[in-house]
Amino acid sequence: MYQDRILRRELIDKIVTADQAAALIKDQMVVGSSGFTKAGDSKAVLPALASRAQAKPLHITLLTGASLGHNTDAALTTSHVLSRRMPFQVDPVLRKSINAGEVMFIDHHLYETVEQLQNKHLPPVDIAVIEVTKIEEDGSLVPTTSVGNSAHFAALAQQVIVEVNLSMPLGLSGLHDIFLTGGYPERSIIPITSPSSRIGRTSIPVDPEKIVAIVITNIPDSPATVVPPDVKTTAIAEYLLDFFKNEVKQGRLKKSLLPLQAGIGKVANAVMSGFLKSDYENLTMYSEVLQDSTFELIDAGKMTYASASSITVSEEWYHRIMDNLNLYRDKVVLRPQNISNAPEVIRRMGVIGINTAIEFDIYGNVNSTHLSGTHMMNGIGGSGDFARNAFLSIFVTQAASKENAISHVVPMASHVDHTEHDVDILVTDQGLADLRGLAPRERAKVIIANCVHPDYRDELKSYYERACQRGGHTPHVLEEAFSWHSRLATTGSMKKSLTELSY
């Protein structure tokens, strides 16, 4: 059995049930699991661990690549398994526990988790759980739809549990480029010079002695929920496409642009889809995630190569890709996330980064994680790895939401993930602010003129003008800086009430 999946024969003896494998995870262990943007996650062992904990409580530190699918984080939260969780999540149940202070969540730049493990700034990984397509003769592991932190978890962990997922086509083999960064002081150059550079091997090296259990599964990834573009996302995409058109016209970019990075979400998808109808050519991507739009661009002959750490697509595209991997074999590559998000490589290639903001302020500081400055949404993810190092750092958000009760352009960002230094272009459905080469007071004028929803423009302008009367390089009225957020908390809207307006 599993002749074509477990080529190192003696490892077949290690096959156990998910429950048996989960039993190897002990209380207080540090567990490193595969899984990045819901792709290539543990589909048997972590869920079994959640079930087991309902009967007999245990607590672990769980590290992943990024988000898990299949409501696994919810199940682990409900069973109180998670004492610490890093570096990213998107689960509503887990989010609630994080915001209640029950789960200690450590929000990382996605590049940095491995760095911190290697530097011993985090406790060592006891056990790794890695989903694979197959195990090679040398015991090395061929990942599935993501690489995430799996390669380094396997290298750093004392023990490795492998999930062999029979639903993953064997054709995934060859899609990955596994390069391990060494520890200090012997760290080497990462010799990637273009999205298509291959610098490593196609499987994750692991000492077969460390493989303590193998679980067979047959469950596909959770599909991405791809929301069709609406009026706002279309408007944002159009402003951005106009911007690129002008950059090409001005000679600052070529028709192939530069390698693109796009965060997950409907705006990114709308922008990428906009390229379909454009006259750009030979586009490339150096990103975290390959999404529906990536494959649409490849199919249309617009994109020649795409590099990322995972494939996260809608159910329709999932089957289409898995059934036709040969079409994409020489056009995509999946890398460890500390390579897909490496500052060194992002800088060297001049990536154009497009990421989503929760809110931004009149000076261009971006909050991409905390609702009203306090409540974690998902995490910073890779946005900072790209925004800091990008050729162009672009952030998008709707100008207002919830029937305009919330303005996403505010006097002062209630939490700062990306400082004004790391933000070149801001886009809302109201317009685009080009902040390049501008001082803070100039940035404020451009942002207020172009990005804010009309319902909030006058008040924001008034705030800025009153702030300027107090002076400073970055003028503020500190005691009013969060008044919009406070109003939202007390009245349900950032808008002034009629009573306030009458003063």
Place this chain on the structure above:
Amino acid sequence: MYQDRILRRELIDKIVTADQAAALIKDQMVVGSSGFTKAGDSKAVLPALASRAQAKPLHITLLTGASLGHNTDAALTTSHVLSRRMPFQVDPVLRKSINAGEVMFIDHHLYETVEQLQNKHLPPVDIAVIEVTKIEEDGSLVPTTSVGNSAHFAALAQQVIVEVNLSMPLGLSGLHDIFLTGGYPERSIIPITSPSSRIGRTSIPVDPEKIVAIVITNIPDSPATVVPPDVKTTAIAEYLLDFFKNEVKQGRLKKSLLPLQAGIGKVANAVMSGFLKSDYENLTMYSEVLQDSTFELIDAGKMTYASASSITVSEEWYHRIMDNLNLYRDKVVLRPQNISNAPEVIRRMGVIGINTAIEFDIYGNVNSTHLSGTHMMNGIGGSGDFARNAFLSIFVTQAASKENAISHVVPMASHVDHTEHDVDILVTDQGLADLRGLAPRERAKVIIANCVHPDYRDELKSYYERACQRGGHTPHVLEEAFSWHSRLATTGSMKKSLTELSY
């Protein structure tokens, strides 16, 4: 004349007075000048420009490496020459104009100025003013005590004015390593793998046709003001030295540590001097500035190599170094600032970054630029280049100042330059907070327990506890977050008045 300084003979004809050279700078021009941390700045042409503008107004955009010496920024400000200034300054007169909104100051990560010029995100440089030790036969320029952005300014500018400074010893020749990064998409790897790596040439290549004027000067650099350690800086240094001792003991660092970076200032000097009395060996430095302490460590045989973009030392050390350059020839190198501060290299080598904060908050967000969130002090400088990419990112500040009227540990940073992700260790004269691997609520407890001045501890604890009652991953009481700053503005102290305390 100047036989040994201007080896390309026909250029001798270009010698003019400072006034004549300054006349080549026209209204509205973009000027790129040498000068980094007061070293190697223009000592004749920019001052002459300031004088000229008093008679006949003109306005320019001035780019430098970093700060200028000789009160040149003050003179230019007083003459209203500066309409735009980037990327850094330390001048009280200029600072006042920046905060009044008169000079548009663009505060850059010091790595990024060249990047933005190459990417055409800034207007092109019309004219460069470069101080040199000598001009080689091929017309290339040997810098003096700093490289800064000079190499790229010379490459990008239409015209180049050269200041040949006779006070600079010819022995400076050979000290520099000039490597120019190309534009996109042909950017190359920066192949530095250790502080002593030499990857370029010893002089700045320039098309001799572009050299439009040469001015002869004989003025040394402005000396650095080196303040002797006081009780607080000594305490901070001791906490930090204990920390390093323990890191070595725990096996996370070797006795050679990793390449060190230290911002300018008395704390950094105190820490570095502390290494003198330690049993560390084979220390190296990969920093922006070589300071007194660097040469002390080299002389003591503790430091084997130091790389930076400038030499900024006290008057005593200045003469000692200039008179004995042969002693340091194979132990120091000066690089362009987009190499000394390159994220790629800082990450690859695992630099330990020690920088100064103006204030930090209970979650470890650091403000290093804006007094009370609004008024620019100096600029972010290279702190972000290092903090983001460092093996260990350390920030230091005194716990309180002005007879304790100001606490430098606050509920919420009034301006964020470095987010909690980029801050590993915080040190005040009260103690050290090791934030590695901690979630925000855990960070708050450690910071409040270790770093805050006792006069503010109870109130900060109360703020944190009340914030936690509201919940969130990063709890805050938004309407109180800046109450300490507001109190400072109205009462001159962050402390509660007796009236307030009675409630």
